[in-house]
Amino acid sequence: MSVSTATVNEKAAASVATARSQRGSVSVKSLTKMFGPVTAVDDVSLSIEPGEFVALLGSSGSGKSTLLMMIAGFEASSSGDILLDGVRINDVPSYRRGFGMVFQSYALFPHMTIAENIAYPLRRRGLRGADVEREVAKALKLVALDGYGARLPSQLSGGQQQRVALARALVFRPPLLLMDEPLGALDRKLRQQLQMEIKLIHKEVGSTIIFVTHDQEEALSMADRVAVLERGRLQQCGTPRQLYEQPATAFVADFIGEMNFLPVELLRSGGEVCARSADLGLEVVQRENQVLASGDRGLLAVRPEYVGLTPDEGSTALVLESAYTGTNQSVLVQVGSIRLTARTSVSPGRQLFQSGQRVRVEIEAAHTRVFPAAR
Amino acid sequence: MADASVAMPRRGYTLGRARLVPVLLLLPIVIVFSVGYVVPLAQLVLKSLQLDGAWSLKSYIEIANSPAFLWIVLRTLALAATVTIICLLIAYPLAYAISKCPPRPAAFLLLIVTLPYLTSVLIRTYAWIVLLSPNGPINQLLLRLGVISEPLQMVFNSIGVYIGMVQVQLPLMVFPLYAVLARVNPSLAKAAQSLGSPPTDAFLRVTLPASMPGVISGCTLVFLSSLGFYITPELLGGPDSYLIAQGISLRVLILGNFDEAAAQSSILMLAVITVFLIFRQRIAEELDDRPHDNVSPTGTTTSGLSTPWPILERLTAILHGPSLRLHEAFTVVRRPLFYLMAALTLLLLILPFAVVIPLAFSDAPYLTFPPPGYSLRWFSSLLRNTQWLNALSFSLKWAGLSALLSVGIGVPAAFALVRYRFAARVPVYLLLISPLIVPHVVIAVSLFFALAGSSLIGNPLAFALSYTIIGAPYTVVVMIAGLKRFNRTLELAAASLGSSPLVTLRTVTLPLLLPTLASAAIFAFIVGFDDVVFGLFLSGPTATPLPMRMWDNIRLEISPQIAVIAVLFLIVLALLLLLRLFVGAVVAGRRPEESAHP
Numbered sequence: 001m002s003v004s005t006a007t008v009n010e011k012a013a014a015s016v017a018t019a020r021s022q023r024g025s026v027s028v029k030s031l032t033k034m035f036g037p038v039t040a041v042d043d044v045s046l047s048i049e050p051g052e053f054v055a056l057l058g059s060s061g062s063g064k065s066t067l068l069m070m071i072a073g074f075e076a077s078s079s080g081d082i083l084l085d086g087v088r089i090n091d092v093p094s095y096r097r098g099f100g101m102v103f104q105s106y107a108l109f110p111h112m113t114i115a116e117n118i119a120y121p122l123r124r125r126g127l128r129g130a131d132v133e134r135e136v137a138k139a140l141k142l143v144a145l146d147g148y149g150a151r152l153p154s155q156l157s158g159g160q161q162q163r164v165a166l167a168r169a170l171v172f173r174p175p176l177l178l179m180d181e182p183l184g185a186l187d188r189k190l191r192q193q194l195q196m197e198i199k200l201i202h203k204e205v206g207s208t209i210i211f212v213t214h215d216q217e218e219a220l221s222m223a224d225r226v227a228v229l230e231r232g233r234l235q236q237c238g239t240p241r242q243l244y245e246q247p248a249t250a251f252v253a254d255f256i257g258e259m260n261f262l263p264v265e266l267l268r269s270g271g272e273v274c275a276r277s278a279d280l281g282l283e284v285v286q287r288e289n290q291v292l293a294s295g296d297r298g299l300l301a302v303r304p305e306y307v308g309l310t311p312d313e314g315s316t317a318l319v320l321e322s323a324y325t326g327t328n329q330s331v332l333v334q335v336g337s338i339r340l341t342a343r344t345s346v347s348p349g350r351q352l353f354q355s356g357q358r359v360r361v362e363i364e365a366a367h368t369r370v371f372p373a374a375r
Numbered sequence: 376m377a378d379a380s381v382a383m384p385r386r387g388y389t390l391g392r393a394r395l396v397p398v399l400l401l402l403p404i405v406i407v408f409s410v411g412y413v414v415p416l417a418q419l420v421l422k423s424l425q426l427d428g429a430w431s432l433k434s435y436i437e438i439a440n441s442p443a444f445l446w447i448v449l450r451t452l453a454l455a456a457t458v459t460i461i462c463l464l465i466a467y468p469l470a471y472a473i474s475k476c477p478p479r480p481a482a483f484l485l486l487i488v489t490l491p492y493l494t495s496v497l498i499r500t501y502a503w504i505v506l507l508s509p510n511g512p513i514n515q516l517l518l519r520l521g522v523i524s525e526p527l528q529m530v531f532n533s534i535g536v537y538i539g540m541v542q543v544q545l546p547l548m549v550f551p552l553y554a555v556l557a558r559v560n561p562s563l564a565k566a567a568q569s570l571g572s573p574p575t576d577a578f579l580r581v582t583l584p585a586s587m588p589g590v591i592s593g594c595t596l597v598f599l600s601s602l603g604f605y606i607t608p609e610l611l612g613g614p615d616s617y618l619i620a621q622g623i624s625l626r627v628l629i630l631g632n633f634d635e636a637a638a639q640s641s642i643l644m645l646a647v648i649t650v651f652l653i654f655r656q657r658i659a660e661e662l663d664d665r666p667h668d669n670v671s672p673t674g675t676t677t678s679g680l681s682t683p684w685p686i687l688e689r690l691t692a693i694l695h696g697p698s699l700r701l702h703e704a705f706t707v708v709r710r711p712l713f714y715l716m717a718a719l720t721l722l723l724l725i726l727p728f729a730v731v732i733p734l735a736f737s738d739a740p741y742l743t744f745p746p747p748g749y750s751l752r753w754f755s756s757l758l759r760n761t762q763w764l765n766a767l768s769f770s771l772k773w774a775g776l777s778a779l780l781s782v783g784i785g786v787p788a789a790f791a792l793v794r795y796r797f798a799a800r801v802p803v804y805l806l807l808i809s810p811l812i813v814p815h816v817v818i819a820v821s822l823f824f825a826l827a828g829s830s831l832i833g834n835p836l837a838f839a840l841s842y843t844i845i846g847a848p849y850t851v852v853v854m855i856a857g858l859k860r861f862n863r864t865l866e867l868a869a870a871s872l873g874s875s876p877l878v879t880l881r882t883v884t885l886p887l888l889l890p891t892l893a894s895a896a897i898f899a900f901i902v903g904f905d906d907v908v909f910g911l912f913l914s915g916p917t918a919t920p921l922p923m924r925m926w927d928n929i930r931l932e933i934s935p936q937i938a939v940i941a942v943l944f945l946i947v948l949a950l951l952l953l954l955r956l957f958v959g960a961v962v963a964g965r966r967p968e969e970s971a972h973p
Contacts, residue, residue: 072871074870093870094867094871095869095870095871095872095873095874095879098873099871100872101867101868103864103867103868105862105864107862109865109868109883110887110962111886111887111961120869120872120874120882121872121873124873124878125873168872172873178871
């Protein structure tokens with residue numbers, strides 16, 4: 001292909017200009033993917049604002065990667081739409097979508113130097129010569145790898161390789177950056193360091209980011225919003241705080257953080273539902289809603305930090321086991337037929353709970369949520 | 376497996392008009408195979424069913440009524456079966472030992488196994504004639520040790536054929552065994568030991584069953600290849616060890632009894648294809664990209680325990696104590712014994728080279744071993760002989776061209792077979808690799824009949840065609856293996872960075888597959904360069920390949936000249952392997968200095 005340099009540079013300039021404007025809103029409408037009889041992604045709808053950092057969170061087989069692959073254009077959708085800035089892109093091949101992508105295995109080209117790897121997308125866009133060198137140098141600086149351009153991928157550590165992959169995916173200023181478990185192959189410490197770096201780089205370049213992970217801590221600490229997927233269905237999409245404090249489904253409640261689920265009876269009267277646990281002597285009343293439309297059994301979800309314990313020799317509740325973790329103590333308590341975990345803060349001078357000790361259990365009703373029993 | 380289109384999630388670009396692409400990729404090889412392979416073989420079968428233009432089973436009836444032919448069939452079957460069993464018994468310890476080696480020694484040992492495999496059968500057979508002859512080194516050694524009082528007759532009879540065949544077929548057994556054993560998780564045997572099995576018992580109960588797929592493929596390959604083998608029996612055998620392939624070529628080349636030859640060829644081909652199809656599942660597995668489960672539970676009951684015969688169960692219970700002690704006793708000698716066997720097998724593999732190399736530098740005017748003195752006289756006699764040189768350049772030229780053609784048609788075919796799912800995928804794959812299994816004598820005879828009367832007999836083009844037919848399956852197999860190992864995420868990465876599929880192919884896929892392409896080309900070249908059988912049927916005054924000159928020399932005068940060719944061949948082979956290593960190193964990116972900047 002022979003394109004004159006003048007038009008090439010114009011093109012490049014244009015692409016840079018458009019990237020800087022507020023481009024990169026992505027929305028997915030009723031997107032479904034079937035693999036034969038298996039539904040990998042089931043009627044998922046999601047909209048992402050320009051510049052937003054969204055994590056797709058789920059365990060393996062939840063459909064999060066398939067969803068990402070459809071957005072990237074590597075997997076055809078069975079039905080539904082994918083829109084970029086309001087334009088349907090389902091039929092645009094991956095190489096014309098212009099999204100940056102970072103893979104778990106880095107996917108650096110082993111036969112090219114670091115500089116050649118980063119120059120690759122620029123050359124595909126017609127850039128040549130000094131322009132390429134300038135952009136490559138800038139990208140290397142962005143990921144703090146100046147001077148590494150002449151090396152080969154095999155000469156870099158895992159963390160460095162992942163930074164190169166990031167530089168390569170960002171060097172052409174894509175409106176949208178897709179990351180498929182990018183930190184999955186790294187050890188814990190390096191992962192935390194790179195999480196911070198990615199957040200900083202996100203602020204600097206302003207691309208929209210969709211980030212797939214199975215690590216809830218990673219999702220909560222990095223993303224503006226987290227979309228939780230389970231068996232191909234979108235369970236909830238919200239800010240980390242919303243997910244933690246107001247989980248929409250029992251799955252999300254269980255998946256994010258630690259949670260006790262206590263069997264309760266559901267009693268209905270006048271548009272209200274009363275969840276009652278005889279063992280705990282607890283009643284939680286809340287407005288009747290769609291989720292709790294029917295059934296007389298439910299699950300009361302309460303986080304361990306909202307289970308209060310006080311030593312009480314007259315109580316029937318018994319400490320079974322406890323674990324000291326520095327600032328906290330986790331305590332497993334048996335109350336009637338129920339077992340639940342409490343987390344109490346440890347303060348100097350205060351006695352730790354011992355197994356065999358009798359305790360009184362108090363649950364703050366304001367911090368509980370009720371879900372139907374059949375999950 | 377056959378209907379893989381549904382069960383194969385997340386493979387291949389599902390976007391776009393993918394249906395036509397595999398057809399286009401397969402078209403060249405299918406055309407070449409139709410012209411040079413399928414149609415001639417079909418004509419051969421038709422010819423066997425006709426007599427003077429009318430349908431007739433007369434040839435078959437004559438064969439069936441001939442006790443001599445039945446004896447030949449039985450002898451061939453017995454030879455193939457015996458060679459297979461011996462190969463299995465001596466290849467297993469070697470394959471096992473290699474699979475236990477660290478990567479570098481393992482690669483070196485595999486190279487030692489590969490070397491004879493790549494070296495012309497003709498050269499190896501020649502070495503065995505020298506080794507086994509009445510005044511050859513083996514007889515000399517035995518005489519000196521006093522084991523025998525007069526030389527054993529080991530060549531030009533069945534003993535020679537068996538020894539030669541085992542050595543020739545051994546690599547075919549080692550490769551699949553090693554491939555499977557290397558995949559068996561070593562923790563399995565350790566787990567069995569931790570659960571109370573002594574090492575030998577753990578081997579018998581865990582490792583051996585897990586390696587069965589390799590045993591089956593190895594035995595299938597060796598058995599099928601032995602059934603139609605021509606060169607080694609013809610050169611090492613005597614009049615008492617006459618096999619099917621020899622019978623066929625005798626009928627065509629000497630007796631001119633084409634009808635019976637066609638019938639016998641058809642029978643041999645059908646027998647081979649039948650066995651091939653019975654074991655096709657195992658062979659087609661090479662295409663499969665799901666992880667293999669080596670051992671699948673069979674005959675399980677509701678309890679999940681297999682139910683052996685009650686008597687056997689009670690017997691093993693009684694024998695449990697003694698057998699445990701036996702296993703424990705065996706544990707002590709197990710390792711030395713195993714490695715001794717492996718070492719002996721290696722020795723068998725490299726023995727021919729130990730003879731051939733000194734022989735090339737012999738200063739004797741005739742064949743004698745060990746040489747009385749050393750000189751380069753046989754090298755200079757080769758350089759002065761235009762017949763040899765012409766044959767050499769003919770072989771280099773046409774085997775080289777055929778190798779390029781094989782790569783040209785085999786590589787797109789491998790892409791189609793690995794990257795696309797279509798209904799005819801497995802049948803097409805089996806067809807493309809079948810020349811590895813159908814005896815070359817049969818293919819050569821069918822081409823001889825198809826070309827008979829045309830000017831193509833004795834024409835280099837006929838060689839180009841036949842070398843491509845036998846070379847292309849190697850390029851397909853090597854490329855399929857390479858493509859399956861290829862990390863496709865790199866292609867996705869290239870696409871995400873803006874490369875169209877063709878640009879991705881040019882900038883990422885092909886550069887990274889360069890070492891595989893080199894291997895494929897080397898294999899295809901050597902297969903053509905080594906060929907004798909097609910030469911027997913297609914040679915003419917202007918088209919005589921090097922192996923035909925060697926063949927005539929071995930049969931008519933047997934001089935150290937062949938050893939010189941062998942040494943030159945080994946040098947070329949070493950250069951090719953070095954080239955392959957170099958290409959691999961460049962692609963793997965061990966070149967820190969050059970190309971610092973984009």
